[in-house]
Amino acid sequence: MKRKSQIANFFRALWAVVWKDLSAEWRSRELLTAMLVFALLVILIFNFALELDARARASVTSGVLWVTFAFAGTLGLNRSMATEKDRGCLDGLLLAPVDRSAIYFGKAIGNLVFMFVVEVIVLPIYSVLYNINLFRPGLLLVILLGSIGYVAVGTLLSTMAVQARTRDILLPILLFPLVVPIMIAAVKASGGFLQDLPWIEVSTWINLLIVYDVIFVAVAFMLFDFVVEE
Amino acid sequence: MESKPRFLSILDSITAILFVVAVVMVFFYAPLERTMGAVQKVFYFHVATAWVGMLGFMVAAVVGILYLVKNERKYDIAGLAAIEISLVFFFIAIILGSIWARPVWNTWWTWDPRLTTATIVELIYAAYMMLRQGIEDPDRRARFGAVYAILGFLSVPLTFISIRLLRTIHPVVVGNSDPSGEGSFSMTGPMKTTFFYSLFVFSVIFVDLFWHRVRMGKLAAKVEELRLKVSA
Numbered sequence: 001m002k003r004k005s006q007i008a009n010f011f012r013a014l015w016a017v018v019w020k021d022l023s024a025e026w027r028s029r030e031l032l033t034a035m036l037v038f039a040l041l042v043i044l045i046f047n048f049a050l051e052l053d054a055r056a057r058a059s060v061t062s063g064v065l066w067v068t069f070a071f072a073g074t075l076g077l078n079r080s081m082a083t084e085k086d087r088g089c090l091d092g093l094l095l096a097p098v099d100r101s102a103i104y105f106g107k108a109i110g111n112l113v114f115m116f117v118v119e120v121i122v123l124p125i126y127s128v129l130y131n132i133n134l135f136r137p138g139l140l141l142v143i144l145l146g147s148i149g150y151v152a153v154g155t156l157l158s159t160m161a162v163q164a165r166t167r168d169i170l171l172p173i174l175l176f177p178l179v180v181p182i183m184i185a186a187v188k189a190s191g192g193f194l195q196d197l198p199w200i201e202v203s204t205w206i207n208l209l210i211v212y213d214v215i216f217v218a219v220a221f222m223l224f225d226f227v228v229e230e
Numbered sequence: 231m232e233s234k235p236r237f238l239s240i241l242d243s244i245t246a247i248l249f250v251v252a253v254v255m256v257f258f259y260a261p262l263e264r265t266m267g268a269v270q271k272v273f274y275f276h277v278a279t280a281w282v283g284m285l286g287f288m289v290a291a292v293v294g295i296l297y298l299v300k301n302e303r304k305y306d307i308a309g310l311a312a313i314e315i316s317l318v319f320f321f322i323a324i325i326l327g328s329i330w331a332r333p334v335w336n337t338w339w340t341w342d343p344r345l346t347t348a349t350i351v352e353l354i355y356a357a358y359m360m361l362r363q364g365i366e367d368p369d370r371r372a373r374f375g376a377v378y379a380i381l382g383f384l385s386v387p388l389t390f391i392s393i394r395l396l397r398t399i400h401p402v403v404v405g406n407s408d409p410s411g412e413g414s415f416s417m418t419g420p421m422k423t424t425f426f427y428s429l430f431v432f433s434v435i436f437v438d439l440f441w442h443r444v445r446m447g448k449l450a451a452k453v454e455e456l457r458l459k460v461s462a
Contacts, residue, residue, distance in 0.1 A: 180385070
């Protein structure tokens with residue numbers, strides 16, 4: 001009975017953190033607007049940088065998409081943690097008598113939702129602008145798995161980065177070398193689905209994404225306590 | 231101030247002698263490789279320095295875990311020492327590899343899995359150094375350093391696997407040989423002796439440098455402590 005109520009408490013705390021992030025964002029819409037406009041700008045820049053004609057598009061679309069998501073994601077991760085730190089919210093959260101991992105998962109789920117919103121808006125815009133159908137179940141699966149791993153590591157690292165003196169420049173430097181496996185696997189898998197390759201050629205990359213997600217969600221969950229300790 | 235331990239001085243001399251012997255062995259004992267000639271001799275120190283690099287990163291991850299569990303300053307000093315040494319040795323390994331690759335692969339650099347992974351590894355630990363520089367509070371610096379060392383070490387094998395899935399031309403000399411590797415060769419007896427001896431010597435060099443660096447780290451911590459005491 002006691003155990004059951006502990007689990008219920010954990011989920012209530014987790015949900016409270018997620019709800020706090022979502023409703024704060026719903027009122028200001030600062031972060032999502034910034035991420036979205038930034039994502040569209042990145043796509044626009046790629047259009048000039050790569051001369052995205054019909055032939056080039058088929059092969060580079062997955063790369064362009066993932067670079068866009070990664071850049072916009074960093075922006076969101078940094079901002080979401082910086083607001084916590086600046087207004088002393090993080091200290092308040094840590095003082096609350098809840099499990100620290102509930103805070104971690106709450107922040108991570110909030111970040112994940114922001115990333116999904118950006119992706120859900122970017123995909124149709126990209127589809128229209130470049131006349132290519134991006135709504136394929138396989139691609140959506142890759143985006144789901146890739147974003148989970150990216151956000152799992154990113155939430156932990158952004159918690160560290162905002163506590164450093166060099167915080168604005170630190171997060172991408174810490175994050176990008178660690179998410180190289182996600183980027184490779186996600187770009188390859190997305191490219192595979194877009195070119196209608198058979199499942200057998202894509203499954204390796206999907207497996208790699210799943211392995212990465214499992215390992216890093218577990219490790220970040222274990223290490224989060226140490227990065228918020230005072 | 232504590233003086234330099236006697237055994238450390240002895241280890242310094244032993245390391246120097248062992249290293250000179252290794253150089254002599256590479257140039258005079260190991261035979262010339264038939265197709266590649268003299269440039270193949272880079273290989274002995276290339277693998278040895280890369281090995282020391284990986285060893286240090288592994289040590290850093292292990293002492294990182296120990297630090298988080300036991301919360302003792304000495305583990306943090308050891309972690310920083312290991313990563314500093316390994317950054318330098320790994321860089322030497324990359325340079326030596328380029329020297330070898332120029333005549334054999336006909337290019338200084340190629341985006342092969344091991345080379346790419348090596349670059350990413352260097353970037354991970356450069357980020358580790360930047361993270362430490364950005365934090366003043368020694369306790370927090372130690373905790374964040376330990377966390378990042380663990381994360382970095384975990385991601386390296388995944389990075390390697392993911393790049394490996396995109397084909398390789400790097401030769402696999404030890405263990406099962408991959409015939410598709412360009413510039414692969416099989417080692418004769420004296421070559422093997424020289425190779426394993428180089429690995430051993432560089433491990434000793436690592437231990438020696440590590441000891442020096444840990445000692446320096448402890449002295450630096452003491453200086454910091456005294457400075458705080460004076461200014462207080």
